Every structure is written in C-alpha cells, then in structure tokens.
Amino acid sequence: MTTQRIKFYQTGTYTAGNRLLDDEARTVQSRLDRTNSLNSGHRACQGCGEALGARYAIDAAMQAAHKRLIAINATGCLEVFSSPYPESAWQIPWMHSLFGNAPAVASGVVAALRAKGRDDVMVVAQGGDGATVDIGFGCLSGMFERNDEVLYICYDNEAYMNTGVQRSGATPPFARTNTTQTVGDAPGNLLGTGKNVPLIAMAHGIPYVATASVADLHDLEAKVASAMSLQGARYIHIHVPCPLGWGSDPAHTIKVARMAVESGLFPLFEAQSGAVVNRTLIRRKVPVERCLELQTRFKHLFDPYRNEEAIAAIQAIADANITRYGLLG
Amino acid sequence: MRAQIEGSQAVAEAVVLCRPEVIAAYPISPQTHIVERLSRMVKQGDVGRCQYLNVESEFAALSVLIGASATGARTYTATTSQGLLFMAEAVYNAAGLGLPIVMTIANRAVGAPINIWNDHSDSMALRDAGWIQLYAETNQEAADLHIQAFRLAEELSCPVMVCMDGYILTHAFEPIDLPDQSAVDAFLPAFSPVQVLDPREPISIGAMVGPEAFTEVKYLAHLQHLRALTLLPDIADSFEGQFHRESGGLYRTYRMTDADTVVIALGSVIGTIKDAVDELRDEGIAIGCLKIGCYRPFPAVQLRAALEGISRVIVVEKDLAVGIGGIVSADVRMALNGLPIPVQTVIAGLGGRSISAQSLKQMVRDALAERLSEPYFLDLNMKVVDEELARRQEQRRAGPLAEQLIRAMNAVGTKVV
Numbered sequence: 001m002t003t004q005r006i007k008f009y010q011t012g013t014y015t016a017g018n019r020l021l022d023d024e025a026r027t028v029q030s031r032l033d034r035t036n037s038l039n040s041g042h043r044a045c046q047g048c049g050e051a052l053g054a055r056y057a058i059d060a061a062m063q064a065a066h067k068r069l070i071a072i073n074a075t076g077c078l079e080v081f082s083s084p085y086p087e088s089a090w091q092i093p094w095m096h097s098l099f100g101n102a103p104a105v106a107s108g109v110v111a112a113l114r115a116k117g118r119d120d121v122m123v124v125a126q127g128g129d130g131a132t133v134d135i136g137f138g139c140l141s142g143m144f145e146r147n148d149e150v151l152y153i154c155y156d157n158e159a160y161m162n163t164g165v166q167r168s169g170a171t172p173p174f175a176r177t178n179t180t181q182t183v184g185d186a187p188g189n190l191l192g193t194g195k196n197v198p199l200i201a202m203a204h205g206i207p208y209v210a211t212a213s214v215a216d217l218h219d220l221e222a223k224v225a226s227a228m229s230l231q232g233a234r235y236i237h238i239h240v241p242c243p244l245g246w247g248s249d250p251a252h253t254i255k256v257a258r259m260a261v262e263s264g265l266f267p268l269f270e271a272q273s274g275a276v277v278n279r280t281l282i283r284r285k286v287p288v289e290r291c292l293e294l295q296t297r298f299k300h301l302f303d304p305y306r307n308e309e310a311i312a313a314i315q316a317i318a319d320a321n322i323t324r325y326g327l328l329g
Numbered sequence: 330m331r332a333q334i335e336g337s338q339a340v341a342e343a344v345v346l347c348r349p350e351v352i353a354a355y356p357i358s359p360q361t362h363i364v365e366r367l368s369r370m371v372k373q374g375d376v377g378r379c380q381y382l383n384v385e386s387e388f389a390a391l392s393v394l395i396g397a398s399a400t401g402a403r404t405y406t407a408t409t410s411q412g413l414l415f416m417a418e419a420v421y422n423a424a425g426l427g428l429p430i431v432m433t434i435a436n437r438a439v440g441a442p443i444n445i446w447n448d449h450s451d452s453m454a455l456r457d458a459g460w461i462q463l464y465a466e467t468n469q470e471a472a473d474l475h476i477q478a479f480r481l482a483e484e485l486s487c488p489v490m491v492c493m494d495g496y497i498l499t500h501a502f503e504p505i506d507l508p509d510q511s512a513v514d515a516f517l518p519a520f521s522p523v524q525v526l527d528p529r530e531p532i533s534i535g536a537m538v539g540p541e542a543f544t545e546v547k548y549l550a551h552l553q554h555l556r557a558l559t560l561l562p563d564i565a566d567s568f569e570g571q572f573h574r575e576s577g578g579l580y581r582t583y584r585m586t587d588a589d590t591v592v593i594a595l596g597s598v599i600g601t602i603k604d605a606v607d608e609l610r611d612e613g614i615a616i617g618c619l620k621i622g623c624y625r626p627f628p629a630v631q632l633r634a635a636l637e638g639i640s641r642v643i644v645v646e647k648d649l650a651v652g653i654g655g656i657v658s659a660d661v662r663m664a665l666n667g668l669p670i671p672v673q674t675v676i677a678g679l680g681g682r683s684i685s686a687q688s689l690k691q692m693v694r695d696a697l698a699e700r701l702s703e704p705y706f707l708d709l710n711m712k713v714v715d716e717e718l719a720r721r722q723e724q725r726r727a728g729p730l731a732e733q734l735i736r737a738m739n740a741v742g743t744k745v746v
Contacts, residue, residue, distance in 0.1 A: 068528040072396060073535075080537055088533035093526040095399055096535035098422050101392035104384065108351060108396025108404075109526060111380035115350035115402050121528055139392060142385035 028060045028221050035062040035091065037069075042089035043081040047250025049214045049240030049257065050078055050155040054126065056214075057153050057238065060221040062092065064228030065122040072106040074127030074136055075099035077162040078155060100135035102127050103143035106150040122228065123149065129156040129170035132237075133197045137169075140197075144204035147232040151224075154197065154235070157242035165245040169195045172265070173317070174310050175297045177245070182300040191313055201235040202274045208234040209271040214241070215257035216268065219280060223270065239266045247296025259291035264318035267325045279325045288314045331506045336468035336498040337362030339505040340407075340433055340491075343472040345376050346513040347431075347479045349405045350520075351397035353382040353390040357412040358445045359495035360435040364407055387412035391419035391430070398428040399534055401525040403479065407433035409495055410451045414439060417455060424459025425550070426535060429482030429489070429520070431475065432460075436596065436647075437495040438680040442731035446681020447495040448647040449595065453656050459550060461485070461557050462625040463577065464595040465493040468503045473576035476508070477564050480517050484560060485553055492624075494597040496681070508572055516571055554626045561623055579628040581620045582635065584610065588617035590697065591636060593661060594645040595621050598677070598684050602645065605689040616693065621657070629664035642670055643696055645689070645707070647678040654704035674704035682708060713738055 028034055037058040044051035062069050073079045073096045082089040083096060097105045106125035113121050125143075127136060132154035143150055159177045160166040166179040167189055174188040182188055201209045207230045212220040220238060227234040241257050243250040260266040261280070265288055268280035289311060292298040301307045322328055334342075341363050344352075352371065354364040371381035380397075384390045387408050394404040408416065413434060423430050434452045438444040452462060463478060465471035471493040478489040493499060524532060538546055558579065565578040575581070583603050585591060592602050599620045609616045619635065621628070636642060642665065644658035653659075655674035662672045673696050678684045688708050695701050717734055 070400070070526045070528065083533055083536040085536040085538040085542060088536060090533050091531060093528055093531045094533045095396070095526055096537075097392060097395050097426070098418055101388065101395070101419060104389040104392035105396035105399075107382060107384075107389075108353065108393035108398075108402075109400045110396075111351045111353075111382055111393065112397035112400035112402035112404075115378045115380050115397075116400075117378060138385055139389050142389050145385075146382065 027056070027218050028063045029056055029217070034059050035067060037062050037071075037090065037092045038082060039089045039091050041087075043084065044077070045244055045250070047241075047243040047253040048077075049242060049253050050128065050157055051081070052217075052253070053155050053214050053220065053238045053240045054078055056217050056220050057126075057224050057236070058092070058124065060224035061122070061124050061151065061228055064225050068121045070094075070109055070121060070123050072097070072102050072109060072123070072125040074102035074125070074131030075162075076128040076131050078126065078128065080162055099131055101139050102131060102136055103150065103152055104139040106152070107143050107146065107148040110149045122151070124151045124153060126153040126155065128161070129154060129158060130160045130168045132156075133169040133195055137197075141200075141204065144201060144206050144233045144235070147206060149232060151227050151234045151236065154237045155240045156237055157240050157245060159242070159245050161242045161245045170197070173314065174301060176300065177297070187300050188297075191310075198235070198237045198271075202271045204233070205274045206233040206235065207231065207273060210235070211237045211239070211266065211268050213239040213257045213261050213266060213268060215239075215254055215261050216280070219268065226270065245297070247299070248294050252294055256291065256294045259286060259294060262286045263288045263291045264322040264327055265291055265314070267321045267327055269325050276325065279327060281329050282322070282327045285322075285328065288318050330509070331504055333502055333504050335362060335500060335502050336471055336493065337435075337500065338366050339468050339472040339507065340475060340493070341366035341370065342507050343475040344405050344431075345370055346508065346510055347405075347476060347517055348377065348403065349379055350402035351380050351382070351394060351404045352406065353384050353393035353397075354406050355384055355387045355390045355408065355412060357387070357409055359437060359499045360407045360409045360412070360433065362499060363433060363435070367405075387416040388419055391416045391423060391432070394430045395419060395423050395426065395428055398423070398430050398522075399426065399524075399526050401520065401522045401527075403483075403520045404430045405432070406430070407435065409435040410437035410439055410445075413451045413455060417458070420455050420458045420460065423488045427486040427523075427550075429479075429486055431478045431482055432488065432490050433475070434490050434492040435495040435499045436492050442729075444680040445495070447497050448679045448681065449492070450648050450679075452490060452492045453648040455490075456625050456656070459487070459554065460625065461487055461489040461554070461623070463489065463491050463623055464621065465491065465498060466581075466597060466599045466620055466622075468493075468498050468501060469505050469574070470576045471498055472505055472507065473568065473572070473574070476513055476517060477561075477568055477577050481557060481561060481564055483520050485556055486523055487553060487557070492596065497597045506574070512571060516568065557623065557626050558628055558631070577622055579623045579631050580635065581622060583618045583620070585617035585619065585635070587615055588639065589615040590617075590641045590643065590693065591639050592616065592618040592643045592645055592689075592693070593621060593657070594618070595624060595657065596647070598645060598647065601684055601686050602689060605686040605693070608686065609690055609693055614693065614697070624657070627660050627664070629660070632661065632664045633668070636665060636670060637668060639670055641673070641696070643673045643675055643693065645675045645677050645684070649676050649679060658704070673701055675701075675707055676704050677707035
C-alpha cells in the first residue's frame with residue numbers, strides 16, 4: 001500500500017487560509033470579482049516574487065480605485081515579461097516609457113486628468129529597485145516633493161535582475177551579484193553601502209510610506225488599500241524575492257521573504273507624514289542565517305568556511321532594524 | 330494685437346493662445362523668460378485648467394509631458410542646450426510613442442566649455458530623434474510657428490521642436506502681432522488623440538518590440554515624418570490665408586531670381602545675411618539667400634528644385650560636427666547630389682560670436698575667389714590658435730584648453746595671477 005504525506009493548507013505560514021475567513025476579510029485576490037489586472041500568460045520566471053507582488057498590489061489598487069486606474073511602468077523585468085509585442089498581460093490602461101522616468105510620467109498623467117476635470121481616475125507608477133532607488137530616483141524625489149497624486153510601488157528584488165543580476169543601490173551587503181562577485185578581499189557587495197528609500201521617502205514628509213512583503217500578501221493588500229485612501233504622493237516598497245538572482249528555490253519565494261521579515265532584515269511598517277505609525281511585529285524571531293542559507297548569493301558566507309564576521313554584521317543590521325522599529329513589541 | 334514685446338513673452342502668449350493643458354519645465358538660460366511668463370499666466374488662471382509643473386530636471390519635464398500627452402492633453406515645454414541633452418532619452422521616447430508634444434528650443438551652445446550664448450549645437454545634436462524641427466527667423470515667426478506647430482504635431486502624431494535663437498530672439502524686443510483667441514481657435518482644432526490612457530478603454534502603450542517588427546515600426550515613423558513635407562506648406566498657406574502674413578513653410582528665398590550664388594542658413598542670422606546680400610548686390614554680385622525653415626524632415630527634393638541652375642552654394646551654419654565639419658551642409662550636398670553645384674561649408678557664430686554683415690560679405694568675396702578652406706570657420710582668430718599650437722609644440726601641458734586659451738588672450742576678468 002502506498003502512503004501519502006498529508007500537507008496541510010498553508011502549513012507553517014502563520015496565516016489563516018482565506019477559506020476560513022468571512023468574505024469581507026478575504027484577500028482581494030481570493031474574491032470572484034478580482035480584476036486580474038496582470039493576467040496569466042505573462043513570461044515571468046517560476047517563483048517570481050515581483051509577478052506575485054504586482055498581481056496583488058495592482059488588483060488591490062484596482063479594487064480601491066473602483067476599477068478606474070492607470071498604471072505607469074518603468075523599464076525592467078515586470079515591463080518586459082508583461083508586454084512583449086504584440087501581447088500584453090495588462091488588462092488596465094498601462095504605459096511604459098523609460099527606465100528612469102516612471103514617477104514623472106505618472107505625474108503627467110495626473111496633471112492631464114486634472115486639466116480635463118477627471119477626478120474619478122487614480123494613478124499608480126511601478127518599477128523595480130533599480131528604476132526606483134537608482135536611475136529613477138531624481139524623478140521619484142521630484143514626484144514626492146510636489147506631492148503629486150501618485151502611488152508609487154517599488155518591487156525590490158535587490159539587484160538589476162532584468163539585465164542579469166547586477167548590483168543596485170538596494171543590494172544588501174555581502175550579496176553576490178554579477179558586478180559584486182565573490183572574489184577579492186571583500187567578497188560580494190560592500191558593507192556600508194546602499195540606500196534606504198522608504199526612509200528617504202518619509203523624509204519628504206509625504207502622506208504615506210509603507211513596506212510590504214510577498215510573505216504577507218494580506219498585509220500587502222491592506223497597505224495598498226490604505227495608500228489608495230489617501231491624497232498626495234504615496235510610496236510602498238515591496239520585498240520580492242528573485243529565485244534567479246538570489247539563487248533560491250522557486251518554491252521558496254514566500255519562505256525566503258518570510259525569513260527576511262522574521263529575522264528583521266526586512267522590517268514591515270507604515271508611516272504617515274514622515275512618522276512611523278504602525279509596524280508588524282516579528283512572530284518568531286529567527287537568526288539571519290535562516291534567511292541567508294536559502295540563497296546561493298550568500299553561499300560564500302558559509303562555504304568553504306563560516307564567515308562569522310560577515311554573518312555578525314548582517315545580524316547587526318537586522319538587530320538594528322528590530323530596535324529602530326520595535327519589531328519585538 | 331500688435332505690441333512691442335520680448336520674443337520670449339510673444340512665444341509664451343502664442344502658446345497660451347493654443348490652449349495648452351499641461352506644461353512642465355525646468356529653468357535654463359535663455360529659455361527662462363518663456364516659462365516664467367507661462368507659469369504666471371497659468372497661476373493667475375489665464376489658461377483655463379492648464380497645469381504647470383515645476384519639475385526637477387529637463388528629463389522629468391519631458392517625461393511629465395509624455396504621460397500627459399498619452400492621457401490626451403495638449404502639452405508644451407521649452408528648453409535649450411544642456412537641458413535638451415539631459416532630456417535626450419525622453420526626446421527619442423516621445424517621438425517613438427508618437428506623442429504630439431511641442432517644445433521650444435531657445436538655441437544655445439553645448440559645453441564644455443560651458444557657454445550660455447547662441448548657436449545651434451543643441452537642436453542639431455537631436456536632429457535625428459524623430460521630432461519635426463522648425464527654425465524661426467524672427468520673433469514674429471517664432472510666435473506664429475508655435476501655433477502652426479501644434480496643428481502639425483497633432484495632425485501627424487509627431488512631436489515638434491520650434492527652434493529660436495537664444496538671446497538674439499528670445500531676449501529681443503520687437504513689435505509682434507499676436508492673433509486673437511478666436512482666430513487661433515479657428516486655425517487650431519481641439520486635440521483629439523489617436524490613443525489615450527483611459528480606464529474606459531484599457532490599452533497598453535510602450536510595449537517591447539523585437540527584430541521581427543522594429544524595422545517596420547521605424548519605417549512607418551519615417552513615412553509619417555515625411556508627410557510633414559506636404560502638410561507644412563499647406564499649414565503655412567492656411568496660416569497666411571487666415572492671419573495675412575507669411576510664416577513658416579519648408580524654406581523661404583530672398584533675391585534668388587538670377588542669382589549665381591546662394592547662401593543657405595537657418596534662424597535669425599538670415600536677417601544679417603539678407604543685409605549682406607543687398608550690399609553685395611550693390612557691388613554687382615549676383616547673390617541671393619535661402620532660409621531653411623523646416624530642417625527635419627529635410628526638404629531635400631524641394632531644395633534641389635529651388636537650387637537647380639545655381640552655380641555656387643554657401644551654407645552658413647551655427648554648429649560643428651567635430652571631426653568632419655558641417656551638419657546642414659552635408660544634408661544640402663546630399664540634396665544636390667549629381668548637380669554641378671559646389672557647396673561651401675561656413676561654420677559661424679559658435680557660442681554666440683556675432684556674425685557681422687561685413688564678415689559675411691568678405692567671406693562671400695573669398696568664396697567666389699576660391700580662397701576658402703573646407704570647412705571654413707568665419708572670423709576664426711588664427712593668432713590665438715597658432716600661438717596655442719606653438720605652445721603645444723614646446724611643451725605638453727595638462728589642463729583644460731579653454732582656460733589656457735583665455736589666459737593667453739589675457740581676456741578681461743579671467744587673468745590668473
């Protein structure tokens with residue numbers, strides 16, 4: 001007789017399955033009237049965190065905007081895998097212009113809607129971490145300081161994945177990329193570099209800034225809904241693992257994201273007008289190794305020998321986040 | 330209404346008469362007076378619901394307009410020089426997306442060395458970006474060209490640059506005849522875009538196109554661009570019919586009947602060239618001039634027809650293709666290919682150096698006597714050049730060339746003790 005191991009629904013996710021919830025408490029994604037804004041059939045890799053994050057974020061934004069939404073997309077994976085001519089996976093009005101100008105293009109859409117007296121349409125701009133923290137940062141900051149009516153969503157997979165995994169300003173210390181190889185005296189990305197765009201966004205004093213993760217999609221949807229309920233410039237920074245670039249198992253995308261949250265490496269919080277107003281407590285704190293060991297981009301920290309110094313430095317970053325945002329309550 | 334106003338103010342007024350809906354701009358000399366006036370008019374409610382965005386760069390300015398134009402708004406910006414180059418990526422993008430944005434270029438030199446004065450290096454650098462390029466001779470024409478530009482842009486779904494010489498035109502006060510709003514409304518219909526971002530009819534704009542269709546997309550854009558060669562004269566005629574003055578068109582000629590020699594140029598220098606032509610005519614030289622009003626698309630067939638039978642062409646251009654010479658003259662040579670007409674390139678007015686009628690006349694006399702090098706640099710100070718070349722022979726010196734030259738010339742305010 002053959003035996004089969006029973007896997008319980010969402011075992012280990014700490015999340016109640018949608019089927020146990022009232023209709024109203026379910027995710028937008030589990031509703032019959034979800035919009036499939038980013039439809040199936042696109043060409044994202046297996047286990048792509050960005051495709052997952054975008055699907056949830058944009059459907060939630062559509063719900064909040066009563067299906068009257070325009071999306072502007074920066075160049076990058078999301079743009080490329082969703083819109084190879086003559087196909088498009090987008091079921092909403094969607095435009096791609098350049099790598100570094102999505103926030104400005106979105107500001108232009110808002111200005112045009114205002115000039116035409118249309119107050120029923122909302123605008124989101126989206127891009128990866130390269131488009132957001134590096135090449136499009138000037139336009140992003142400009143859109144923030146003008147407080148334009150745009151929700152900007154950054155899908156942060158911590159490197160330039162579309163071009164083949166090169167370092168960005170969001171690449172974590174010690175991570176291997178194809179421009180921060182594991183060679184030389186300081187293998188991987190340099191410690192003490194990189195920028196924290198959620199904090200920089202907060203420094204603009206814009207109405208809403210939040211971080212979110214594909215590890216908690218319900219929370220992600222709720223943050224999109226909160227952002228969409230406010231006026232002015234809003235920013236959501238979503239942590240989206242990239243199996244290809246991170247060297248993680250495509251089946252572990254949620255798990256890797258969760259370990260980043262539970263270790264304190266990726267703090268989840270909301271801020272309004274420059275002040276943190278809410279944070280998601282860590283349920284069960286894990287050491288950063290639990291996150292790092294799932295990704296071959298950190299393999300050189302464990303093999304051929306444990307780089308205690310580097311691991312301690314990463315742990316210190318996580319601990320500083322835990323202290324800064326009070327993630328242990 | 331006729332008024333004695335600055336060129337920039339006239340352009341701003343003309344743009345407002347076109348009922349723009351979104352304006353975004355970043356300040357750069359000598360474009361500032363245009364956008365200052367526009368921002369004031371928008372702020373005090375003279376431009377309907379028009380939105381004026383103070384943005385953080387020229388790249389953002391044009392990007393804002395890309396979004397606004399794709400959402401169906403009539404859009405405008407102005408820039409020059411470094412600003413135009415800073416927005417270069419978006420310049421190509423706007424053309425590729427077929428967005429009928431109108432942009433004034435207050436023509437200025439491109440650094441280094443940094444220089445805020447007039448030449449055509451900036452717009453020439455972007456001549457092949459897919460924008461229609463019109464060059465104004467006078468402030469009246471600059472104002473008129475903007476009204477024509479919106480109509481042309483929107484009929485073709487193609488962006489248009491209206492180029493006017495920085496300072497020489499932008500900051501000059503002249504009597505300008507600005508049309509009535511009702512006349513402009515009759516000339517320029519409301520913008521009705523071919524595609525628009527609207528939740529009522531979702532479309533994707535800006536998809537990735539691979540080798541299987543990219544050539545066809547570009548070929549069709551080229552065909553569309555060439556349509557301006559027939560449309561622009563029609564629009565200029567229609568403008569003349571309605572406003573009773575000649576403005577725009579592909580090219581204009583001056584004293585070309587029975588001319589042996591023709592001087593070709595773009596922009597405000599045509600005024601000085603006309604003076605030089607008159608005086609050379611008095612000396613008995615059979616000379617005329619031709620102003621290229623539309624540089625992109627390039628009216629090659631039309632120029633060939635206009636110049637057939639001429640014995641010599643001199644192209645005076647305010648730009649330099651380093652390493653080869655002329656830009657406009659190369660296009661003129663192509664237009665005249667196979668005809669026995671020698672084309673002389675004259676590089677003039679770089680970085681705002683005055684182009685005097687006297688220098689032009691001497692240059693023409695020298696050209697007729699076959700005494701000019703190719704390309705010829707008008708009013709080049711060979712003493713300074715030779716001295717610098719001699720110094721280099723003696724000693725290899727590091728450091729920026731511009732500073733060394735100015736120091737050697739002992740120019741005012743630059744002497745280093």
